[in-house]
Amino acid sequence: xxxxxxxxxxxxxxxxxxxxxxxxxxxxxxxxxxxxxxxxxxxxxxxxxxxxxxxxxxxxxxxxxxxxxxxxxxxxxxxxxxxxxxxxxxxxxxxxxxxxxxxxxxxxxxxxxxxxxxxxxxxxxxxxxxxxxxxxxxxxxxxxxxxxxxxxxxxxxxxxxxxxxxxxxxxxxxxxxxxxxxxxxxxxxxxxxxxxxxxxxxxxxxxxxxxxxxxxxxxxxxxxxxxxxxxxxxxxxxxxxxxxxxxxxxxxxxxxxxxxxxxxxxxxxxxxxxxxxx
Numbered sequence: 001x002x003x004x005x006x007x008x009x010x011x012x013x014x015x016x017x018x019x020x021x022x023x024x025x026x027x028x029x030x031x032x033x034x035x036x037x038x039x040x041x042x043x044x045x046x047x048x049x050x051x052x053x054x055x056x057x058x059x060x061x062x063x064x065x066x067x068x069x070x071x072x073x074x075x076x077x078x079x080x081x082x083x084x085x086x087x088x089x090x091x092x093x094x095x096x097x098x099x100x101x102x103x104x105x106x107x108x109x110x111x112x113x114x115x116x117x118x119x120x121x122x123x124x125x126x127x128x129x130x131x132x133x134x135x136x137x138x139x140x141x142x143x144x145x146x147x148x149x150x151x152x153x154x155x156x157x158x159x160x161x162x163x164x165x166x167x168x169x170x171x172x173x174x175x176x177x178x179x180x181x182x183x184x185x186x187x188x189x190x191x192x193x194x195x196x197x198x199x200x201x202x203x204x205x206x207x208x209x210x211x212x213x214x215x216x217x218x219x220x221x222x223x224x225x226x227x228x229x230x231x232x233x234x235x236x237x238x239x240x241x242x243x244x245x246x247x248x249x250x251x252x253x254x255x256x257x258x259x260x261x262x263x264x265x266x267x268x269x270x271x272x273x274x275x276x277x278x
Contacts, residue, residue, distance in 0.1 A: 004194055004207060009182030014191055016153045019099060022196060025050045026088075026095050033088045043087055044079040056094030057087070063114075065121040065137055089134040093141060096196050103148040110141075112243040117141040119235035119277050126234075126273055127263070129227055135202050136231045142193055143206045143232060144170065144246065146185030149192060154181065169248035171210045186210060205229045212255045215262055230259055234270075238277035 006014065022030075025046050032038040032046075047054050054075050061078045062071050072078050079087050100106065120140030124133045147170065151158050161180070165173045170185065177184040190207035201224040208218050208225070212233060215226040233255055236247035260270045 004187070004190055004203065006191060007182070010187060010191060013150075013153060013181075013183050013188060014195070017149055017192070019192060019195060022092075023050070023053075023095055025053060026091055029088050029091055033084045038084045040079055040084060041076075043084060044076040047079060047087070047091060048075045052098050053091050053094050056097065057090050060090050060094065063118060065118050065133070086134060089138070092196065092198070093134075093138050096142065096193070096198075099196075100145060100148070100192075103145075103152045105151070106148055109144075109148055112239075112246070113141050113144070115242050116235055116239050116246070119239050120231050122277050123231035123234045123238075123273075126276060127227065127231060129231075132201075132224060132228060132231070135199050135224070136228055136235075138193075138198060139202050139205055139228050139232055140235055142198075142202075143189060143209055144185065145192055146187070146189035149188050150177065150181070150183070150185055165245050169245050169251050171248075171251050174210060199224075201225045201228055205232065212258045215258070226262070230262055233259055234273055234277060237274045 028046050029043055032043050047057060057075065057078055058072065060066070061082065062068060072081065082090065097110065103109075117137045117140035120136040121133045124130060124136040129136075147162075147165075151162070161173050161176055164176065174184045174186060186209050187207055190203050193206060194203045201222040204218060204221040204225040205228040208214070208221075209229060209232065211218065212229065215229065218225045218229060233247070237252050237256075240247045240249075240252075256267055256270060260267050263270065265273075
């Protein structure tokens with residue numbers, strides 16, 4: 001499936017962000033994952049040698065996302081429990097988060113994003129897509145990362161858009177960003193995850209996160225992308241109190257019927273799913 005193609009302005013913006021390449025340890029884990037005889041013990045050693053990734057993996061594996069009855073204290077145990085593919089998925093998420101730590105005001109961004117990411121993982125289970133839990137988590141964590149990215153490049157010039165988003169929600173800012181800067185945070189977030197070889201479904205759901213009315217088109221870009229986008233919207237509604245600008249009441253009003261139709265539910269049943277996630 002085709003990658004997103006950058007416009008000249010997007011290419012210029014990505015160049016200014018100075019996002020590092022994937023670390024060596026992540027590439028080594030990917031190589032083991034692609035090998036049909038991948039060595040879990042070697043992966044455990046690789047992860048243990050990188051303090052930031054190993055610490056992040058333990059935080060994630062002990063989060064509500066994994067529903068462990070007891071805390072996992074060793075990387076070897078975490079790797080054995082997760083398996084190669086899932087270790088790579090979690091390691092990539094942790095490493096990308098570390099790579100973006102230089103962007104401004106990231107502490108508050110991650111605080112609300114982690115809550116949302118866990119709700120996205122919960123939505124994957126509610127919709128009976130446990131195979132998408134990791135991708136849903138990744139989408140929830142990074143779908144809005146284009147905002148701090150734009151803030152880091154544009155500085156004070158971006159404050160007007162941020163103030164407007166605080167009042168009307170981030171969905172309302174996309175056209176204004178495009179008009180002012182030639183880029184928008186949804187596209188930029190997708191390009192950032194694409195650079196780190198995130199799953200195509202996550203990239204496309206990020207790029208089209210405000211296009212719930214076009215889920216039929218999204219399925220042609222990746223069959224899992226529509227489900228992921230629906231999970232994101234349910235999680236956004238369930239966690240609206242954490243960051244109201246991510247999903248305003250007006251945004252929900254315009255999307256809930258579309259989501260209900262996609263899931264073949266009535267609106268009351270849809271609200272029931274949201275309550276289970278909250």
